[in-house]
Amino acid sequence: MIGIGIDTGGTYTDAVLYDIETKAVLSSGKSRTTKEQLEIGIDRALGKLDQELLPRAELLALSTTLATNACLEDKGSRARLLMIGMNPEKMLNLNKVYASYGLRDLEQLIFLDGKPEHIYSQPEEPDWNLLREQAPFWFENCPAAGICQIYPNADGGKLESRSKEILKEVLPDLSVTTAYKLFDEVDPLKRGAGTLLNARLVPLVREFMTAVKRVMEQRNLRIPVAIVRSDGSLMTERMAKVYPVETLLCGPAASALGGSAIFGCQDAVIVDMGGTTTDVALVRNGRLVPAKKGVSIGRWRTTVQGIYVDTFLLGGDSAVRHEKNRLFLDGERVIPLCVLQEQYPSIPEKLERVFMRHETTLRHTRMIHEFFVLQKSIRDSAGYTGEEQKLCSILEEQGPLPVESLAEEAGTDLYSLKTDRLLEEGILIKSGLTPTDMMAVKGDFPGHPTEAARLAMKILASNTDMSVEEIPDAVYDLVVRKMYCNLARILLDQKYPSRDRKNQDEGIQKMIEWSYEHAVSHRSAEWADLSIRCELPIVGVGAPIHVFLPKAAELLGTKALIHEHSSVANALGAIAGQIVTTVQVRAKAEYDGGVLQGFTVFDETERYTFEESAEAEQFARELAQRQVLEKSRQQGASEHPQVELHVKYVGEEMGILFEILVEAVATDAFRL
Numbered sequence: 001m002i003g004i005g006i007d008t009g010g011t012y013t014d015a016v017l018y019d020i021e022t023k024a025v026l027s028s029g030k031s032r033t034t035k036e037q038l039e040i041g042i043d044r045a046l047g048k049l050d051q052e053l054l055p056r057a058e059l060l061a062l063s064t065t066l067a068t069n070a071c072l073e074d075k076g077s078r079a080r081l082l083m084i085g086m087n088p089e090k091m092l093n094l095n096k097v098y099a100s101y102g103l104r105d106l107e108q109l110i111f112l113d114g115k116p117e118h119i120y121s122q123p124e125e126p127d128w129n130l131l132r133e134q135a136p137f138w139f140e141n142c143p144a145a146g147i148c149q150i151y152p153n154a155d156g157g158k159l160e161s162r163s164k165e166i167l168k169e170v171l172p173d174l175s176v177t178t179a180y181k182l183f184d185e186v187d188p189l190k191r192g193a194g195t196l197l198n199a200r201l202v203p204l205v206r207e208f209m210t211a212v213k214r215v216m217e218q219r220n221l222r223i224p225v226a227i228v229r230s231d232g233s234l235m236t237e238r239m240a241k242v243y244p245v246e247t248l249l250c251g252p253a254a255s256a257l258g259g260s261a262i263f264g265c266q267d268a269v270i271v272d273m274g275g276t277t278t279d280v281a282l283v284r285n286g287r288l289v290p291a292k293k294g295v296s297i298g299r300w301r302t303t304v305q306g307i308y309v310d311t312f313l314l315g316g317d318s319a320v321r322h323e324k325n326r327l328f329l330d331g332e333r334v335i336p337l338c339v340l341q342e343q344y345p346s347i348p349e350k351l352e353r354v355f356m357r358h359e360t361t362l363r364h365t366r367m368i369h370e371f372f373v374l375q376k377s378i379r380d381s382a383g384y385t386g387e388e389q390k391l392c393s394i395l396e397e398q399g400p401l402p403v404e405s406l407a408e409e410a411g412t413d414l415y416s417l418k419t420d421r422l423l424e425e426g427i428l429i430k431s432g433l434t435p436t437d438m439m440a441v442k443g444d445f446p447g448h449p450t451e452a453a454r455l456a457m458k459i460l461a462s463n464t465d466m467s468v469e470e471i472p473d474a475v476y477d478l479v480v481r482k483m484y485c486n487l488a489r490i491l492l493d494q495k496y497p498s499r500d501r502k503n504q505d506e507g508i509q510k511m512i513e514w515s516y517e518h519a520v521s522h523r524s525a526e527w528a529d530l531s532i533r534c535e536l537p538i539v540g541v542g543a544p545i546h547v548f549l550p551k552a553a554e555l556l557g558t559k560a561l562i563h564e565h566s567s568v569a570n571a572l573g574a575i576a577g578q579i580v581t582t583v584q585v586r587a588k589a590e591y592d593g594g595v596l597q598g599f600t601v602f603d604e605t606e607r608y609t610f611e612e613s614a615e616a617e618q619f620a621r622e623l624a625q626r627q628v629l630e631k632s633r634q635q636g637a638s639e640h641p642q643v644e645l646h647v648k649y650v651g652e653e654m655g656i657l658f659e660i661l662v663e664a665v666a667t668d669a670f671r672l
Contacts, residue, residue, distance in 0.1 A: 002026065003059040004049075004221075005575030006042060007254060007568070008033055008208060010069045010333060011275020011317050011436075012543055014568040015045035017053050018575040023261065026053055028568045030543070032339065033275075035426070036375045038211035046215065057221065059670060061574040062237075063228040064208055065251030067201050067244060068311065069276045069333070071300050078142045078383070078425070079199035081192055082167075084112045084126055084159050085150035108196060110138050112163075126159065128166060135170045141383035144202050146195035148179040150188045153588075156602050157181065175202045182243060183303045190294070194302035198245035205244035209237050226636055226670045228254045228573070230295055230306030232288055233580035234670050235635040245304055248295050249279075251570055252309040256281035256288050258573030259539040262563045269534065271487070271549055272569070273542040275317040275436075276333040278483065280310045280490050305582070310493075312486050316436040316544040320475055321367055322463040327471070329478050335373060335431035337456055338440040338448040344399055347371070351455040354402050362462035366414055369456035370432035371400040378427055387418050392427065400431060433460060435479050435544065438472040444547050476548070481516055483552040488512045488532045491556075519555040533557035541569035579641070579668045581632035585624040587616035587660040589651075599660070613660065620662040621645055628664035641668035 005016045013033045017026040029048025034040040046054065088111055112126045139145050145167060149159045157180025164176045179188075179195040212225065226234040230249035240247055255272035256279075266286045272279045282289040294303035313331030321330050341347045354368055362368075374395035378384050384392075387410070394409045395401060407414040422428040437453035439445035454468070461468045489512060511530070518530045533556060540549040540562045553560035565572060587599040587610070599616035601608045603623055610616040625643060632641050643666045651658035 001059070002053060002057045003061060003575040004046075004054070004057045004223075005061050005063075005254075005571035005573070006045065006212065007062070007251065007570030007574060008038060008042065008064040008066060009251060009274045009276075009570065010065055011315070013038075013041040013045045014571040015042075015049055016565075016568050016571045016575065017049050017057065018572060020059075020575070023576070025565050025572060026050060028565060028571070030568060035429075038208055039215045042212060043215045043218070046219065054219075055221070058223055059226065059575070060212070060216065060221070060223055061226045061228065061234060061577060061670070062209075062212060063250045063254030063570050063574040064205075064247065065274060065277070065570075066204055066208055067247050068249060068251055068279075070201060070204055071197070071248065077144050077200050077203040079144040079146060079196055080108050080110055080139055080142050081146040081148060081196040081199070082110045082112060082131075082138075082163060083148050083150075083188070083192055084163065086111060086188060109192075126163075128162070131163060131166050132170055135167055139167070139171060139174060142174070144175040144177070144199035146177045146179065146192070146199040148188055148192040148195050152180040153602055156606065175199065177202065177243075182245070190301060190303055193300055194245055194294070194304060197248075197300050197302060198243060201244040201247075202241070205247060206241050209241060213237075224636070224670070226574075226577075228257075228577055230304050231290065231580060232257050232307055232573075232577055233635070234577045235579070239634055245302065248302070248304050249306045249309050249311075252279035252281060252311060253288075253307050254573035254577070255279060255541050255570045256283070256307060256309070256573065257576055258569030258571070259541045259566070260288065261572060261576045262541075262565055262569060263537075263539055263561055265537060265539060265561075268537050268539050268561075269487070269490075270539045270541065271483075271545065273483075273540070273545045273548065274315050275543075276313070276315045277311050278314040278486070278542075280487065282308055282494070310486070310490050312482075314479065314482050314486070316439070317434050318479075319367075319370075319430070320433040320435070320438075320460070320478075322460055325463070325465050327460070327464055327466075327474055327478065329435075329475075329482060332430070334370065334434060335429060336434040336436040336440075337371075337431060337452040338437050338445075338450055340371065340373065340400060340431045341449045341452040347400065348451040348455055350400075350402055350405065351452055354404070354459070355455070357404065362459045364463065366403060367432060368402065368404055368414075369459040370430050371402055372406050372419065373400040373429050373431050374427070375429050376427050385418070388422055391417070391419065391422065395428070433457065435475055435548075438475045439544065439547060442472050442476075445544075479548050480551045480555075481513075483548055484516050484519070484555050485509070485512050487534070487538070487552060487556060488515060491532065491534055516555065531557065537561050539566075541566045543567045577670075579632060579635050579637045579666070579670055581628055581635055581637065581641075581666040583624055583628040583631055583664045585620045585627065585662045585664075587613075587620045587662075589657050589659055596657070613657070617647065617660050617662070620660060621647070624662045624664035628666045632666040632668060636670045637666060637668035641666040 001020045003018050003020050007014045014030050016028045027050035029045045031041050031044035147160045147163045160178040160180050177198045179191040183191045225237040227240040228250045229246045232253040256270045259270040260283050268283045270281045289308040291306050291308045295306045317333045319330040319332045319334045378392050403414045433456050440448040441450050457468050457471050515530045515532045538553045538560050540560050546562050549560045587601045590597045598611045646663045648661040
């Protein structure tokens, strides 16, 4: 059976043809991701595969870092969260508490009464008429919404379901996510953060899935489609459109699966360097190491289950900028100038005008060599200011413009440009110098024009203490340094797991930097040896990994494993995955004082009570079996996947039983 794997990253879209039985890569291709129209990059990647084998494919599996990058760059659709039963006036340090979960702006939150007295009491119903009347104002210019009630186990999430019905009645086009069916978590703030994030990601993932389907239809490939979840398993496209937050670490999970499949390592560190981020996963005893807690990425803390992945902002498209006469790597992703020049040959000419404008000196506090690029038109879109509409109109007419040029065309100055929201929502993106440009200049990334990059390097050199010729090597050193320091931090976290918070301390970070400087200097240990060593091999995947990882691995005293298919490992990992579904059912112990009265189990909105633990456990087992089969089929499993049941008596070790936890795990190949 032949399958297609596609990975759409922030920079490249990769594709592979894979023999699922023999586990062999038959063909592979790579193309730039075209964010303004995703199907272009997808079609180009498919066009580089073996066109005779392509029509024989029977399954398409997808992965993407779009959701990951949106979180790290704090981008996504506008959305608001309806929180039922929480009183913000009774919470101390409200801004600080919400911000710790990723809910940075209180204007994103709407509070509605409906709080039960305690976790198992029947909740009061909110004022439904108020919701009907205010919904058009609360969710104005928001394509998506989330709903989260406190203590949903008290009624099986009934208030969330009713709220969703009302919102869909009043606002039929609003995409609504409810927390109860998405997360098994008591903390309402954590559930709320994940729910709001899911709502923000719905339009993004649906756009991606629609682009894929359009390309497949054009190529007459009518085959089942699966997408990788954060835990490395597969789910259907239908499920992904409803629960896109499940794809949060989809790209990193696929790259870890692909890297593991290529080398078959029993123990390894897997490093995937893309355009925006570098993702690090771990393989122990031949299995991907799972995350101990829910997935946390960027400012978002969620309860999404996934593999252990440490993601940091370092990629081929990281912005190279200056500050106080020194170069530094910014976390922001920008379009490399060498790539922008390919699409817009006039970019060098526009940079020459920047030179003419600053002919006496090129020193500036702003990045005057960077451009603004329009990614999406907002010509017919509501919810944008006149100034924002004007900026986009100028770029639509004239193409990418340097910062100062755009300000002049808009009748303002570069310090007063209002572009933050347009950048956050992905309407605009910047273009500037990146490690990719340095690779093009040094010949490690051949076939790309370098005139614009070389002009911008002159501006950069004028704002630093180095020459133009020194800049490429200096940027390479910055990339290796950042990769080394993050890998060292991750290794220390694994070596001393109980001290992972302390490993983030400024003093530890300084010691890691000293370790790097000691390693690159090749000096003798003298009084003390600060080296950090890794005994595991480091598997490299991603397009630019072959340039930077070997040096970082050498400094860590180990070797880098890089394969001919390493650059498309994400796409390979997507098609090499399988379905793994997990469901938990709880039989809660009910006490009157210190006397056990019985057990309560919820099935959707139905509440069942049992006097004996054996009865409650048996019902929980049967319910978990039924729910995991239903959920696994939604993911794309057959009628009879392999199911394992695990039972845990929570609190028994302390002499008091809190609950009987039944976990059901179903595994199967993707069947649809």
